Amino acid sequence: MRLRSGVAIAALLAAALAACATTGGTTGQTPASSSAASPAPLLQGLDPATTLDPFPSTYQPLPRRDAAIVGATVFTGDGRRFDNGVVVMQDGRITAVGGADTPIPAGAQRIDGRGRFVTPGVIDAHSHLGVYPSPGIAATSDGNEMTGPNQAGVWSEHALWPQDPGFNRAREGGVTTLMILPGSGNLFGGRSVTVRNVPSVSMQGMKFPGAPYGLKMACGENPPRTYGARNQSPATGMGNVAGYRTGWIEAQNYRRRWDEYRQKVERGERADPPTRDLRLETLAGVLSGDILVQNHCYRADEMMLMLDVAREFGYRITTFHHASEAYKIAPVLARENICSAIWGSGWWGFKLESFDGIEENAAILQQAGACVVIHSDDANLIQRLNQETAMAVSAARRAGIEVSDEQAISWFTLNPARALGIADQTGSLTPGKRADVVLWSAHPLSVYARADQVFIDGAVAFDRSDPRTRAASDYELGQPGREPR
Amino acid sequence: MFAKLKTLAAAAALSLVCASAAHAQDVAVTNARIITMGPQGTVERGTIVIRGGRVTAVGADVRAPDGVQVIDAQGGTVTPGIVAVDSALGGLELSSEVSTNDVLQSSNTLSAAFDVSWGLDPDSVAIPVARLGGITRAIVMPQHAGAAALAHEHDTAGAGAGGFHTPGMFAGQAAAIHLGEGMDIIVQPRVAMVAPFGAAGANIAGGARGAQFVLFKAIMDEVRLYQRNRAAYDRGGVRQLMLSTADLEALIPVAEGRMPLVVEVNRASDILAVLRLAREENLRIILNGAQEGWRVADEIAAARVPVILNPLADLPGSFETRGATLENAARLHAAGVTLAFRDSEGGNYRVRETRIHAGNAVANGLPYQAALEAITVNPARMFGLDSRFGSLQQGRDGDLVIWNGDPLEPLTWATQVVIRGVPQPMDARNLQLARRYAQGGVYPPAYRN
Incomplete structure (x- = not known):
């Protein structure tokens, strides 16, 4: 589990800085936190180090x-x-x-x-349950803050509707943990949240205690389709990459300003605190290794570009999502230890960047030793990630690529746990x-x-033979046809 | 290995060439468990013979005639080819690129007359991909622009002196195709008329369901008036009609109950209203969607109306599908309703998953045989084509699939597809991509062809 203590963050910061020494960032030690040593504590909420977990999990396991x-x-x-x-x-x-x-x-x-x-x-590394819930109407379309290409400051957990009936259907399909991501209309779409799939009246009651945040990033066609049409950047793939790099430059500068401020405070000097910035705080969290990059990216060439952007600024990409062309760069993904969260049945054709999506994607990745994650991105498919995996296994065997049942099971259990940074807690x-x-x-x-x-x-969250364990959200109550479920 | 697969594909292609040269569309499949979906039921170990593209014999005691190409199924399972319904095959190459979409149109002056068969492309790369998955026939349906989003962008005030505004009441007319190689994929054009009801249909009529039904009945009156008074209409001796002449002509077979009207509808009360409409107007209808169909299953069965549905639909994604359940198929079947299954995505790129959908219906209570019927003989029957395909019996087109296991299981795949007696190449663009990247090489992948 990713620790939240200041000491760990300082260590990660130092490691991240060492990895990007060429950027000429700060060399000083980051203080553990805005400790009591600070002569003039900032007003409440203005110091990111004191508000690392402002929406803490209240998750309590069911009776067991x-x-x-x-x-x-x-x-x-x-x-x-x-x-x-x-x-x-x-x-x-x-x-x-x-x-x-x-x-x-x-x-x-x-x-x-x-x-x-x-x-x-079952663990789904890519879901929009709660942020694009059922019913899918304008009032519930809460997954894409498409008001500017860098929305790193928005958090999917702030739009997660826990009454989405889709959580219950997913649980009936074996899903116990899932990551809820913002959509892919932006270059930086915002923070994802990982939840336990238990019924709750609040998001906090579902939130996976201590699970790291993800940052949703998006390559490819979606951001230019969103912003190009408005005559804004990005209108092209060039604009995409310029947008990522601009964001990371700002984030590095933001880190430096906070580092300098803390050093001054440490030395007892007078210091003006930087203004807290939610966007840059998330990006800085990636640079310090605290927040995992969850990168929507279909095409192999674009994944290769994203790897170079990550190297330029010294962060790591944890998972490429959708990754229809991951099989084209399978050895690279294996070497870089990056998971590919993909459709096992090879969704393809809905846009050009998905045109080369194939059922053998998982097989070729597995053969190269890369991390395969079968994901849903879909409120219906999430109920059958085991079958989605089976389709990929079938294609592998048809192609003569050996995949054991045991390996395949890891594609929807341990591997997504790795992709979410919770493999020490669950997944096997x-x-x-x-x-x-x-x-x-x-x-x-x-x-x-x-x-x-x-x-x-360890608690029975669903038992097909016991109607009392069939959770129904408030929204489902009294709706037509619900009685004889 | 891929190399082996490639060889097999080449062999299949070669045998195809030989077959064409010698006895086109002649083939025998031996050593197979044959699920005929016809009067012979399941033949546990037998042979099927196809000559001139048609089935000539099926049975345990049947021998492959001399001179006919023989495919040894090696104990595999043979089924009729899968029939996709509500498909876009041949009419949609890249969803995001409108220039490749020929199943959707928003003309101001053309609605019912739109005939998808003119615009289908046998060279669509989606066709061989679907064929690899065992799909041999498809009912290609026009899609409708009457979704809610569109209603806000257009004036959909319905009928008036100037005729219909975009979009029209009807999506247009469906076509039956086969997926065999070659340019002649059309089996029969204009097999059905398609129209949306429910919220999408209401939008056409100005936003309320009650308006659409009244408008629909007015249209049927016009069609009948036109049909009785064609000569007078041509002289201008008939009152001004809302529809174009082309639309009026296209709707005559619908008004006469000869052409099925595929009604896209989900809400239980909407289904009942549509059943009443069909009764009052003497229409032959097929329900498409019917997510709440199980709640009015007896009424649907009594009206002898068949249903096309997606067995996986179980979410209250709209206010028309609040009663959606995975048990819809099983409950409708139990009530005696004839079912056909569509996929989740528009019947194009992932239409190969239709058989998995059928398997899920079985997992949720549908008898196995009924699930197979829903992807073979039932869709053929719904569109009046079951005398041509959908089952393996004497005289039917020779469409079959050899499977290496239970055809409804994802771990099973098709080892050979035969369409109209022609063994199809078991290769497609997706497998070419896989081969290219599964093997290494000194030269870049572009040289691995």
């Missing part, structure tokens, strides 16, 4: 009891498989995973998994991790498999 799933085929998400396996969940955590001889603690409820399959909870059935678990009625790569039970932090 210790349980063990026994006799199922267990895919651990990290490449292992146990036939006739056992998964033990205690106090919301995975405590044991193994074969039939795995001890089951006294008092744990035994869940008969015979004939069924277990995977870690590993002792110590959160007990996010799906019990499937059949092999999860089969079209007939349905999520029978979904556990989030």
Whole structure:
């Protein structure tokens, strides 16, 4: 988990600065925080170091009891498989995973998994649930702040409608964690938020405790389509890259101003604080390694440009999203350790930058040793990321590229956890991790498999056989046809 | 490996050439589990013979005739080719580029008469991609510009002295195509008329549903008036009509109940209103969408109206689909409604996923055989084409797919597609791209052809 303490941030800052020494940035040590040492604390809310988590998670797990799933085929998400396996969940955590001889603690409820399959909870690295909810009307179209190409200061969590019925449908498809991103109309679209897929009256009640923020960036056709039509920049791919670079230059300067201010304060000198800027604060968070870059980018040539922009300013791209042409640069993505969040069924054709999208994308990436993430970007597809994965596996095998079931399961479990920076918390059935678990009625790569039970932090969040566990949002109540669900 | 695949594709292409030279459209598939979707049911291990492009024999005891190209299915499953409905194949190359879209038009003066068959391109790269996925036929439907966004941009005040404003009441007329290689993909033009109802239809008539139904009935009156008085109309002896002559002519088969009217509608109450309209106007209709269809399943069944739907639609994405559920297909089928399945995306780029949609319907309660019917024989029947394709029986067109497993499973793929007796090359642009980048090379990928 990405620590929020000032010490860790200082270390990351130092590392990031070392990585971009040629920019001639500050050389001094960043203070741990605006500590009590500061002679004149800033007014509340004006010092970014004291307001790192202004919308803190209030997530509380659902009521739970210790349980063990026994006799199922267990895919651990990290490449292992146990036939006739056992998964033990205690106090919301995975405590044991193994074969039939795995001890089951006294008092744990035994869940008969015979004939069924277990995977870690499904994780979607690309969703707009809540910000483009159902019903999809003008009043709920909250995902794209298209009022200027750099919107790094907006946060998707501020528009997330927790009553979106899509969260419930996604949970019934096994989704336990998802990242909600702003849309791709802007060069810098804003911050993403990672949530636990539990019903809540507030966004904060869903927010994944301690999960790092993402910064949505967008390559390609969308920003010029948005702004070019208004006779604004970017109108071209050139304008796109100039826009990114301009943003990063401003962000580096912003960091320097704060560093200088803190150094002066540290030395007891008089200092004027920089004005806090939400846009630059997010970009600076990327430069310090605190915020992960989630980059919408279809074409291989544009991904290569984005890699150079990242090198120029010393930040890292965590994931390319959609990445229809990732297969064209698979060795590069493997070397750079960048995940590709893609459609397994090879969505293509809806615009030229997606024209070369193929079903074999995942296969070629996996073959090159790159990180494959099967994502949805869609309120309906999110319910079937296992099938979306199966389509990619099918294409791989048709092409003679070997992909094991165990590897494929990681595409919608552990790999998206990596892409979201939460792999130390969830994504695989590993002792110590959160007990996010799906019990499937059949092999999860089969079209007939349905999520029978979904556990989030060891609590039953959905049980197909128990109507009481079928959450319905307030919006769904009293709507036509809801009764006999 | 890809090399092997390439060889296979080449072999298929070669055999195609040989077949053309010797006995065009003659082929036999042996050693297959044949799901005929016809009177013979499923033949657990048998042979199917196609001569002159048509099925001549199916059965366990059938032998491949001498001199006919034989494909050994190696125990695989054979089904009729999948029939896509509500498709854009051949009419849409790149969604974001309007110059490549020939399934949507917004003329002021043309609505019902729009005939998509004129503009379909057999060279669309989406066709071989769909074919690889087992699609052999498609009902290409015009799309409608009456979506809400458009209504705000245009004056859609409906009928008046100057005729219709954009967009018209009808999307236009659908065409049936096959996906075999060659330039002659049209199987039958003008197989159905398409019109939106619900909110999209209401927008045409000024914004309210009640206006659209009244307007629709007025149009039907005009069509019948015109039909009875063509000579007088030509002399100018008929009152001024709202529609153009071309639209009036196009609507005669609809008014006579000969041409099905595909009605795009989702809300339960809208479905009931459309059923009443069809009853009062003696129309032959097909419901398309019908996300709340299950709530009025008995009424739909009693009216013997077939339904096209997307089995995955389960979100209350609009105020017309609040009752959407994954069990829609199963419940409609249980009530006795004939179903056909469309995909999620407009029946073009990802139309190959239609069979997976059918599998999901099974996972949500639909009998397996009914799911297969919904992607083969039922769509053919809805459009009056089941005497030509949709099932494997004597006299039907020789469209089949050999699968290496359950055709509704994503892990299964088509190993061979045959259309009208011609084994199709199992290759397409997507596989060419995959091959190019799956293998390394000293030269850049552009040299790996």
